[in-house]
Amino acid sequence: MCRSGGNRLAFPARQVVAVEAYDPVLEAPNARVAFSLAPTPGRTLIAESGEAVIVDEVLVHQEALSLLPSPAIAGGATAGWLKGFISARDQLWPVLDLADFSRYLIRTTPAEVA
Amino acid sequence: MSQLPPTPAALARWISGPSILGGLVGGLFCVGYGLITLSFVEGSGGYFSAIALGACVGCTVIGDQLEQRAMGAIRSLLPEGNGVQALQRAARAAHRFPDASFLINLTMWGFGCSFVAILYRLIAGPGASVTSWRIALLGLGLAPMISVITYLLVQERSRRAVERICSLGLTAKQAALALASQRRQLRLRLMALTAVAGATPALFIADVIWSQNERRVSELLAVPDREGQLLLAQQLGAELDLRTLALGMALASVGIATAMIAGRGLVRPLRRLAEAAGRLGTGNLDAPPLVVADDEVWSASASFSAIHEQLRDALSRLRTAGLKLNHTTGQLTGAGEAQQGGSAEQAAALNETFATTEELARSAGQIAENATEVSNIASKTLEAAQHGQHSARTFFASMMQMADENRRVADSVLKLNKRVQQIGKVVEFIHEVGDKSDLLALNAELEGTKAGEVGRGFSLVAAEMRRLAETVVQSTHEIERLIDEIRDGTNAAVMATESGLKGMDGGNALAKQVLDKLEEIVALARDTSESVRSISLSTQQQQTGSDQLTEAMAEILRITQEGSASGEQMSAANQTLCQLATSLQSTVQQFRLEREESGG
Numbered sequence: 001m002c003r004s005g006g007n008r009l010a011f012p013a014r015q016v017v018a019v020e021a022y023d024p025v026l027e028a029p030n031a032r033v034a035f036s037l038a039p040t041p042g043r044t045l046i047a048e049s050g051e052a053v054i055v056d057e058v059l060v061h062q063e064a065l066s067l068l069p070s071p072a073i074a075g076g077a078t079a080g081w082l083k084g085f086i087s088a089r090d091q092l093w094p095v096l097d098l099a100d101f102s103r104y105l106i107r108t109t110p111a112e113v114a
Numbered sequence: 115m116s117q118l119p120p121t122p123a124a125l126a127r128w129i130s131g132p133s134i135l136g137g138l139v140g141g142l143f144c145v146g147y148g149l150i151t152l153s154f155v156e157g158s159g160g161y162f163s164a165i166a167l168g169a170c171v172g173c174t175v176i177g178d179q180l181e182q183r184a185m186g187a188i189r190s191l192l193p194e195g196n197g198v199q200a201l202q203r204a205a206r207a208a209h210r211f212p213d214a215s216f217l218i219n220l221t222m223w224g225f226g227c228s229f230v231a232i233l234y235r236l237i238a239g240p241g242a243s244v245t246s247w248r249i250a251l252l253g254l255g256l257a258p259m260i261s262v263i264t265y266l267l268v269q270e271r272s273r274r275a276v277e278r279i280c281s282l283g284l285t286a287k288q289a290a291l292a293l294a295s296q297r298r299q300l301r302l303r304l305m306a307l308t309a310v311a312g313a314t315p316a317l318f319i320a321d322v323i324w325s326q327n328e329r330r331v332s333e334l335l336a337v338p339d340r341e342g343q344l345l346l347a348q349q350l351g352a353e354l355d356l357r358t359l360a361l362g363m364a365l366a367s368v369g370i371a372t373a374m375i376a377g378r379g380l381v382r383p384l385r386r387l388a389e390a391a392g393r394l395g396t397g398n399l400d401a402p403p404l405v406v407a408d409d410e411v412w413s414a415s416a417s418f419s420a421i422h423e424q425l426r427d428a429l430s431r432l433r434t435a436g437l438k439l440n441h442t443t444g445q446l447t448g449a450g451e452a453q454q455g456g457s458a459e460q461a462a463a464l465n466e467t468f469a470t471t472e473e474l475a476r477s478a479g480q481i482a483e484n485a486t487e488v489s490n491i492a493s494k495t496l497e498a499a500q501h502g503q504h505s506a507r508t509f510f511a512s513m514m515q516m517a518d519e520n521r522r523v524a525d526s527v528l529k530l531n532k533r534v535q536q537i538g539k540v541v542e543f544i545h546e547v548g549d550k551s552d553l554l555a556l557n558a559e560l561e562g563t564k565a566g567e568v569g570r571g572f573s574l575v576a577a578e579m580r581r582l583a584e585t586v587v588q589s590t591h592e593i594e595r596l597i598d599e600i601r602d603g604t605n606a607a608v609m610a611t612e613s614g615l616k617g618m619d620g621g622n623a624l625a626k627q628v629l630d631k632l633e634e635i636v637a638l639a640r641d642t643s644e645s646v647r648s649i650s651l652s653t654q655q656q657q658t659g660s661d662q663l664t665e666a667m668a669e670i671l672r673i674t675q676e677g678s679a680s681g682e683q684m685s686a687a688n689q690t691l692c693q694l695a696t697s698l699q700s701t702v703q704q705f706r707l708e709r710e711e712s713g714g
Contacts, residue, residue, distance in 0.1 A: 013563050019556045021549060043553070060559040062573045064566075 001093050002045070002055035004031035009055065010086055010093040011045060011101075019058055020044045028052035029105030051102030061088050067095060079104070118278050122191035122204075129188075129208065129275050130181045132267030133215045134174055137222065140260035141170025144227075144252060147318075147361075151325045152245050152252075158238040162230070162249070165237075169230045173222035184214040188275070191282075198284065202292035205279045209293050209406065212269040219261040227253020252321070259314040259368065262307060266375040273383075273406040280404050286419035289404055293412060300409035304376075311372045315365035322361050383407035387418055397704050399426045429702055436699035443692035447685060454685055457678035464674050468667045475660035482657045485650035492643040499639040503632040510625040517618040524611035531604040538597040541590050548586030555580030 002009040009031060022041035030039035031053050042056040068085040075082055081100030086093050119125045145166045154162060182189070187207035191200060227250055235246035280289045330350045337343045386405045393400070399422070405415040555576045562573030 013560055016560055019553060019560060021553055043556070058556055060556065060563050060573065060577070062559070062563050062570060062577070 001059040001061055001088060002031070002043075003057040003059070004042075004055045005035050005037040007031075007035050008091060008093045010088075010095045011053075011098045012083070012095065013060070015047050015098040016045050017048050018046045020046060022054060026052060028054050029102055030054040031101075031105065032056070033105055033108070034101075045098060047098040047102065049099045051099040053098060053102045053105065068092075070094075118274060121193060123189050125275055125278070126182060126185040126188045129185065129211055129268060129271045130178060130215065132271065133181055133219060133264045134178055136260055136264035136267065137174040137177060137219065138170065140223070140256060141166065141174070141226075144256055145170070147256075148249060148252060150361075151322060152248055153325075153328075154245060155238040155242045158234065158242060161237045162234050165230050165233050169226040173226040177218045177222040180218045181211070181215055184218070185211055188279070191279075196282065198288060201279055201282055201284050202288060205276050205284065205289060205292045208272050208275040208279060209408075211272045212265050212408075215268045216261050216265040219264050220257050223253060223257030223260060227257065248321070255314060255317045255321075258310040259372070262310045263368075263372055263375070266372065266379055269379050269408070276406040277404050280406075286404055286416075286423055290416035290419060293406075293416070300411065303409060304380075307372070307376050311369040311376075315362070315369045318365050319362045380411065383411050383415060387411075387415055390418065390422070394422060394425070399429060433699065433702040436695055436702050440692065440695035440699055443688055443695050447688040447692055451685055454678065454681040457674060457681050461671065461674050461678055464667065464671045468664070468671050471660070471664045471667045475657070475664045478653065478657040478660040482650065482653040485646065485653040489643070489646045489650045492639065492646040496636065496639040496643045499632065499636045503629070503636050506625065506629045506632045510622070510629050513618065513622050513625045517615065517622060520611060520614050520618055524608060524615060527604055527607045527611055531601065531608060534597055534600045534604060538594065538601070541593045541597060545587055545590035545594065548583045548590055552580055552583035552587060555583050 002011065020043070022044060026044060028044050029052075030042070032039050039054065040056065042054050043058045044052050044054050045058070046052045065086040065088055067083065068087070070078075070082050070084045079100070081097040081104055083095045083097055086095055119128045145163055148162060148166065149159060152162070185207050187200075187203040191204050196204075230253065231246040231250035234249060235242055238245070276289075276293070280286075284292070333350070334343050334346055337346050383405045384407075386403060390403045390405065404419065406412070407415050558576035559573045559580060562569030562571075562576055565572065
């Protein structure tokens with residue numbers, strides 16, 4: 001589970017290969033862009049396929065949680081990178097596909113922002 | 115008195131007129147006398163008359179020519195005007211002319227008689243020797259008489275001519291200088307005149323008597339008998355010789371007339387001098403009369419004219435002096451009154467000046483006291499300035515020490531800042547370690563979570579490590595914040611120190627300026643103290659001078675008052691002098707001067 005500008009995000013643990021410090025050389029997209037926020041340095045989540053997403057804070061939930069399916073319309077609108085939702089810490093967290101979300105951010109992020 | 119001829123030539127001719135007349139009359143007298151008294155050789159009487167008349171005319175002409183030459187200075191006068199010297203020469207010639215005329219007449223008479231006697235002897239033959247001798251003696255005896263008479267007549271005219279010439283432009287003094295060389299032989303002249311006037315008639319009378327006796331003896335000798343001679347002698351003794359009596363009376367009359375003419379020539383100048391003296395005695399000081407005379411009378415006349423002239427000048431000067439004295443005394447009186455008034459004003463002014471001087475002396479004393487006080491104050495000021503200078507030096511030294519300490523503080527703060535920066539670097543390193551630890555712990559926790567139930571313990575440890583790492587990171591953040599605060603504080607301290615140093619430098623500069631100014635103030639205060647001390651000394655001297663001035667003004671005031679009194683006395687003396695001048699002027703005015711009549 002991650003926080004980006006006060007917004008909640010969640011990625012499946014198995015899609016995260018490593019968590020690294022912010023490195024501008026990597027030119028990874030920032031999740032804050034998805035919330036129309038200015039990107040800031042944070043943690044970089046790296047997927048197996050090499051895509052990466054920068055978030056402000058990373059939280060690890062050690063216990064397995066059940067995935068709540070997302071509405072079809074939401075899944076269609078997000079081109080499949082929204083997998084569902086989980087409920088943790090009395091809050092609902094959207095679960096995203098790290099590689100798809102990274103590509104989505106790359107597509108939607110302006111060049112100068114990226 | 116007849117009018118004088120206007121021209122010089124006519125004047126000369128007029129002067130010599132009596133000489134010609136005397137020569138002709140004397141010649142005719144001699145001819146007549148000779149015809150009466152002389153015994154001529156028969157037939158020679160006519161020759162005698164012709165020779166005598168010819169000699170008379172010839173000698174008269176020659177004598178006239180000589181006399182005119184003697185009056186050449188008179189004849190050379192110019193009608194339109196002449197100089198003083200020409201007039202003096204003419205006056206001298208006119209004055210000497212009677213003597214010249216006398217000598218010429220005497221010479222001509224002697225020459226003429228001798229000529230007639232010799233020529234008659236030559237014509238009449240040896241028998242006329244006695245007659246020729248008598249002719250010579252007759253002429254020589256009559257010559258002085260004729261010359262004296264001519265001299266007296268010419269003398270009268272020559273005096274009038276001299277007066278006329280002098281009236282053409284000679285003063286009495288110039289006339290006296292021109293005629294001063296005349297001899298003074300009045301006594302000798304009178305003796306000669308008396309002798310001539312007495313001897314000549316006596317000579318002629320004796321000659322007549324001798325000739326009568328000769329004629330009678332001849333008549334007696336011509337009578338042949340003794341009785342006839344006795345009878346003739348009785349007749350001749352009873353005979354009254356009328357011709358001899360008439361001749362004697364005529365000669366006596368001539369002698370008396372000569373004496374009268376001589377006396378008139380002597381008395382007239384004396385009478386004129388007496389008249390002039392009388393006019394002088396009455397105070398009439400008109401132009402001094404030129405009384406021309408001869409010998410001592412001329413000397414007296416010249417002296418009288420000089421005295422008259424000097425008296426006129428003296429009285430004129432005295433009158434002028436009286437007028438000036440009167441005017442001057444009037445001015446002196448006025449000046450004395452003005453001076454008296456001025457003295458009063460001066461005394462009043464001096465009184466005011468004296469009061470002012472006293473006030474000045476008091477002021478000078480007050481000024482001297484004030485100057486002494488100022489001198490004391492200046493001394494105290496100098497001491498205060500010197501104390502202030504010492505304090506300023508101490509302050510300046512303290513400021514310098516403080517500046518050094520501030521510099522040391524600034525150096526310490528800079529060193530502290532560097533240490534803090536080094537600490538910040540260490541903390542940053544710790545922060546990086548903590549952050550990497552956090553990442554490692556996060557990845558470890560993620561791997562433990564991926565491992566599932568097996569990695570659960572591992573995840574927990576990783577989570578704890580992650581919390582520690584986050585705590586470290588938070589602590590490093592806190593430390594970095596504190597370091598930032600310290601850095602800000604140290605920076606502020608550095609800036610404050612630098613500002614303090616700048617302030618200290620400014621303060622030091624100001625302290626240095628204050629010290630310099632205080633040194634100048636001390637120097638000026640020292641100079642001021644010296645000047646004030648000099649002023650105090652000068653004011654004390656001024657006070658002494660003012661006291662002396664007051665005493666001097668008092669003395670001047672006293673002298674002025676005495677001068678005012680003297681001025682009053684002088685004014686009274688001037689008034690007396692003015693009265694004396696007026697009296698003198700009135701006395702002088704009693705003399706009538708010619709200048710007064712001419713308005714001078």
